[in-house]
Each structure stands twice: as C-alpha cells, then as structure tokens.
Amino acid sequence: MSELRFYDRPKPFSVRRRFGTIFSWIFEILLVIILAYLCVVCFGARTVMVGQSMSDEIQNGDTVLINRVKYIFFAPKRGDVIVFRPNGNEKTHRYVKRVVGLPGERIQIRDGKLYINGMEYEKNKEIGKIEDPGIAAEELTLEQDEYFVLGDNCENSEDSRFVSVGNVKKKDIIGKAWLILFPRNHMGFLDS
Numbered sequence: 001m002s003e004l005r006f007y008d009r010p011k012p013f014s015v016r017r018r019f020g021t022i023f024s025w026i027f028e029i030l031l032v033i034i035l036a037y038l039c040v041v042c043f044g045a046r047t048v049m050v051g052q053s054m055s056d057e058i059q060n061g062d063t064v065l066i067n068r069v070k071y072i073f074f075a076p077k078r079g080d081v082i083v084f085r086p087n088g089n090e091k092t093h094r095y096v097k098r099v100v101g102l103p104g105e106r107i108q109i110r111d112g113k114l115y116i117n118g119m120e121y122e123k124n125k126e127i128g129k130i131e132d133p134g135i136a137a138e139e140l141t142l143e144q145d146e147y148f149v150l151g152d153n154c155e156n157s158e159d160s161r162f163v164s165v166g167n168v169k170k171k172d173i174i175g176k177a178w179l180i181l182f183p184r185n186h187m188g189f190l191d192s
Contacts, residue, residue: 045175047083047094053151053158054081054096057190063182064096064190068175075170076147078102081177081190084149086165088172096177097159097168101148106141109133109161114150130154134161145170 045066049058058064058081066083076082080099086092101107106117112129114121114136121127127150142148146167151157159165179189 046181047096047174047177049096050093051158052156053153054098055153055156057081057152058096058177058180059186061183062180062186064177065179065181066175067178070176071170071173075103076173076176082147082149082168083174083177084168084172085174086168086172088169094174095149095158095165097149097151097157099147100150101142101160101167103142103144103146105148106139107136107148107160108139109136115139127152127154130161132161135163135166136161140167142167147173 045068047064047066049060049062049064052060064083076099078099078101081096082099083094083096086095100114100121101116108115109130110133112131113124114127114130130150132155136148146169148160149165149168150159150161160167177190180186
C-alpha cells in the first residue's frame with residue numbers, strides 16, 4: 001500500500017478562492033442582466049400597425065419591433081420604414097411610413113407622380129399613381145431636420161401630404177421599423 005505524502009494531499013478550498021468564484025458568478029449575472037436590459041431598451045420597443053397604409057408589406061394589426069438605436073448614430077435614409085409621432089403628438093398612435101424625401105430636398109407631387117429636386121422619383125412604379133398630392137401639389141423644401149414620408153399604399157395613407165402629419169422632424173422619429181413580430185405567419189424582416 002502506498003503511503004499518502006504531504007504534498008499529495010488535496011489542498012483545502014481557500015477563502016480567497018471562494019470569494020473569487022462568488023465574485024465571478026456575481027459579475028457574470030450582472031453582465032447578463034445589463035445586456036438583457038440594453039437589448040430591451042434598444043430593440044424591445046414595439047408598435048401595432050393601425051390601418052392599411054403600409055400594405056402589402058405591413059398589414060393592419062401587425063406587431064412591429066422598433067430599432068431605437070440606429071438613428072442615434074445614423075440618419076434615416078430614403079426607403080427606410082420609420083416609426084414616429086406626427087408633429088410630436090404624444091397622445092396619438094405611432095405612425096409607420098416610408099421615408100422618400102431627405103433634409104434639404106425639394107418635394108412635389110404632380111400628375112400623380114413624386115418628384116424630388118425636380119427629377120421624377122425612380123420608384124414611382126412601386127408607389128403607383130398618387131391621386132391626392134395634398135400639400136405637396138406645390139413644391140416644398142424640407143428643412144435640415146425634416147423628412148417627407150409616404151405610406152406604401154398611398155391611396156389609403158395619412159402621410160406627409162397632409163397637414164395633420166406634415167414633414168417629420170428627426171426629433172419625432174422613434175426609430176426604424178425592422179421586424180414584424182406577430183402574427184407568426186407574417187413574421188419577418190422589413191425591406192428598406
């Protein structure tokens with residue numbers, strides 16, 4: 001039988017090692033909680049689409065997730081689907097529309113077509129004929145913090161053509177609509 005020598009004995013669990021393990025666990029748990037909180041704050045905002053103004057892509061009643069961080073670092077670009085409060089009104093539902101006009105551009109709707117800086121918008125075929133030009137019947141110039149938005153279904157959309165919505169100021173934009181969450185059969189990322 002072999003004899004157990006002093007240096008072969010298991011070493012006792014030291015107090016320092018115990019505190020190190022406990023501290024490590026606490027640190028990892030706190031890190032997970034902070035990351036989860038940041039994900040909810042940044043990407044957990046959602047809205048429910050009201051109306052058919054964005055059909056076929058977004059239907060009435062679809063739940064849409066909002067990326068609230070993107071526009072802190074980047075400006076909205078043409079084609080982005082944004083979520084905003086019209087005229088900064090906190091008491092109304094959130095609007096979901098597509099950006100077509102950028103700050104400093106001249107916008108006009110004539111003969112059923114959208115013109116940007118005097119040039120026919122290249123995606124007029126996708127928009128279709130716009131029967132009611134609203135306030136865009138006369139050319140208007142966007143300020144440095146304003147965007148012109150339209151619904152994908154222009155004939156059934158309350159958008160920048162109407163005084164009740166008007167040009168959307170950057171400060172009134174909540175974020176970028178990026179994912180349809182519900183209903184499950186319509187779930188998916190949004191085109192932009």
